[in-house]
Amino acid sequence: MGRKSIYPEELKAQVIAEYSPNTCGYKFLARKYDLKRDTVRSWVLASQNKLLKEKLTEKDERKENN
Numbered sequence: 001m002g003r004k005s006i007y008p009e010e011l012k013a014q015v016i017a018e019y020s021p022n023t024c025g026y027k028f029l030a031r032k033y034d035l036k037r038d039t040v041r042s043w044v045l046a047s048q049n050k051l052l053k054e055k056l057t058e059k060d061e062r063k064e065n066n
Contacts, residue, residue, distance in 0.1 A: 007039075015040055015043060
């Protein structure tokens with residue numbers, strides 16, 4: 001069983017939405033929200049991985065339907 005997060009989901013969503021590798025990176029967001037850089041990085045990477053898996057699943061489903 002995973003650990004329970006100490007951060008609200010709303011905060012995670014806001015940080016992830018603001019992330020941009022060219023303008024608003026991990027270090028900047030960590031300072032802005034008083035978080036550890038690695039915490040911001042893990043949230044962003046987890047979100048990107050989730051989106052990638054969803055896209056791959058959709059692609060596989062389209063192949064099966066054709």
